[in-house]
Amino acid sequence: MISEPIIRVRDLVFRRGRKIILDGISLDVRRGDIVAFMGPSGAGKSTLLQLIAGQLRPDEGSIEVNGQDVASMSDRELYRFRRHIGVLLQNGALFTDLTVFENIATPVREHTNLPEALIRRLIMTKLNAVGLGGTEDLMPYELSGGMARRVALARAVVLDPLIMLYDEPMTGLDPIAVSTVRTLMRETNDALGLTSLIVTHNVTQMGKLVDYCYIIASAKIAGAGTPEELSFSDDPGVDQFINGKMDGPIAFHYETPGTPWNLLN
Amino acid sequence: MNTRADKSSLGRHYLLDPVQNAGSCLLFLLRMLAGLRPQLSQAQAVLQQTYLIGARSLVIIMICGFFVGMVLSLQAINALEQFGASDQVSLLVGKSLFRELGPVLTALLFAGRAGTSITAEIGLMRATSQIDAMELMAIDPIQRVALPRFLAGLISVPLLTAMFNALAILGSVVFAIGVMGLDAGIFWSKLQTGVLFSKDFLGGVWKSIAFGGIVSLVAVYFGYTAKPTGAGVGTATTNTVVLSSVLVLIFDFILTSFFS
Numbered sequence: 090m091i092s093e094p095i096i097r098v099r100d101l102v103f104r105r106g107r108k109i110i111l112d113g114i115s116l117d118v119r120r121g122d123i124v125a126f127m128g129p130s131g132a133g134k135s136t137l138l139q140l141i142a143g144q145l146r147p148d149e150g151s152i153e154v155n156g157q158d159v160a161s162m163s164d165r166e167l168y169r170f171r172r173h174i175g176v177l178l179q180n181g182a183l184f185t186d187l188t189v190f191e192n193i194a195t196p197v198r199e200h201t202n203l204p205e206a207l208i209r210r211l212i213m214t215k216l217n218a219v220g221l222g223g224t225e226d227l228m229p230y231e232l233s234g235g236m237a238r239r240v241a242l243a244r245a246v247v248l249d250p251l252i253m254l255y256d257e258p259m260t261g262l263d264p265i266a267v268s269t270v271r272t273l274m275r276e277t278n279d280a281l282g283l284t285s286l287i288v289t290h291n292v293t294q295m296g297k298l299v300d301y302c303y304i305i306a307s308a309k310i311a312g313a314g315t316p317e318e319l320s321f322s323d324d325p326g327v328d329q330f331i332n333g334k335m336d337g338p339i340a341f342h343y344e345t346p347g348t349p350w351n352l353l354n
Numbered sequence: 355m356n357t358r359a360d361k362s363s364l365g366r367h368y369l370l371d372p373v374q375n376a377g378s379c380l381l382f383l384l385r386m387l388a389g390l391r392p393q394l395s396q397a398q399a400v401l402q403q404t405y406l407i408g409a410r411s412l413v414i415i416m417i418c419g420f421f422v423g424m425v426l427s428l429q430a431i432n433a434l435e436q437f438g439a440s441d442q443v444s445l446l447v448g449k450s451l452f453r454e455l456g457p458v459l460t461a462l463l464f465a466g467r468a469g470t471s472i473t474a475e476i477g478l479m480r481a482t483s484q485i486d487a488m489e490l491m492a493i494d495p496i497q498r499v500a501l502p503r504f505l506a507g508l509i510s511v512p513l514l515t516a517m518f519n520a521l522a523i524l525g526s527v528v529f530a531i532g533v534m535g536l537d538a539g540i541f542w543s544k545l546q547t548g549v550l551f552s553k554d555f556l557g558g559v560w561k562s563i564a565f566g567g568i569v570s571l572v573a574v575y576f577g578y579t580a581k582p583t584g585a586g587v588g589t590a591t592t593n594t595v596v597l598s599s600v601l602v603l604i605f606d607f608i609l610t611s612f613f614s
Contacts, residue, residue, distance in 0.1 A: 178486060179483070
């Protein structure tokens, strides 16, 4: 049975100044799937994630998450909506003045009135789930990159969100840490019944993890499909990105209006 | 050729940008105050920040206060001796300290010691995406990060000013009585009768509250709006010291005119 989409994006346009970052993006994400947004650096993948989380507002088009139109929400509604999403940012973004325990406890204390004993049990459960039991009293600067990412994952799922957003979750990690984080992402998604969106430019790391991929290049969706479908795609843009070719429709130069004239001047 | 464009960018740089910044700073203040809640967690955060930025500034304030009191007495005795009025030294030191030097110097020292650290800390939180993470966790960073630091500054500066004044008087006592051999009874009686509670003492208290608000607001605002890069945080920190110092001196004149 095909489950209904939990995220529906239609004709999305987003500009920064005169530059178009995303141009007419339409996509669906099914409930329970792990979906990757892949593409070269600067293609607009993280911007798309920020738009879905309501951090940015689109210039045109609509973004529907779990039946709610994110683009038209007030600030108060957005804050309420964000209680149902978990986000893992590129560097983990742990609060540097708080211990590991307090980092994970922050959203719990903010949004619930649970007694302290229950908060402790909840946090220790999450910490053990990411394999970091015993690190609760450490400060973020005492953690390795992989450990910090796992603590951030525990913090992101502590309130049992509906949707997880990952922004470059593997960047800067060694191969063992990559495998650990990747396994945790899959297990967390399946065990908690989440839907996960992952922004990445790393093709090889994602092949084993994701159910579906969108390749974003030059502000548009250049290709979509399962990792197997994309690896056999004859679309020139998809082929260029997947195989890391210099030549192809994905431009090397930053596009600015009047560039040829600038060269002449 | 580009005169018109130059004029327009000059106008933007010197007129529009400062007005726009002042407006958004005021809105930032209102957003902070709107986040005031009678919550225990907020009170704890304010208390913790008061310790971090207030209590930890105590040593520098006390050292500076002591030496300012000493040098004030030295200069006053040198000047008053010519008129045979060196017994008036405590009056001169007391009035200048409580009215002007105490609040102003404490605010300038606070801007350099605590204002910079507030801006750098919040700026770094932005640069390392901690502010973004809070927003995405549906936690208002203005209420959680900016407000406790602002309130802590507002509380700390008057208390630090009191400490500065006390140590400056002590410095004056050490120099005038201990070194120059002035009569202790005359020193204290002139200070007691000459320094007025409402005009001199309370005038200084109001000023120090205003300066605490100004320095803390500038520090949290520049930190919060810093560009998320190393250079951006550096620029924001410099701007905090420069602007808060200038504003303290400007408002010192305005408040003195008002209280006079």
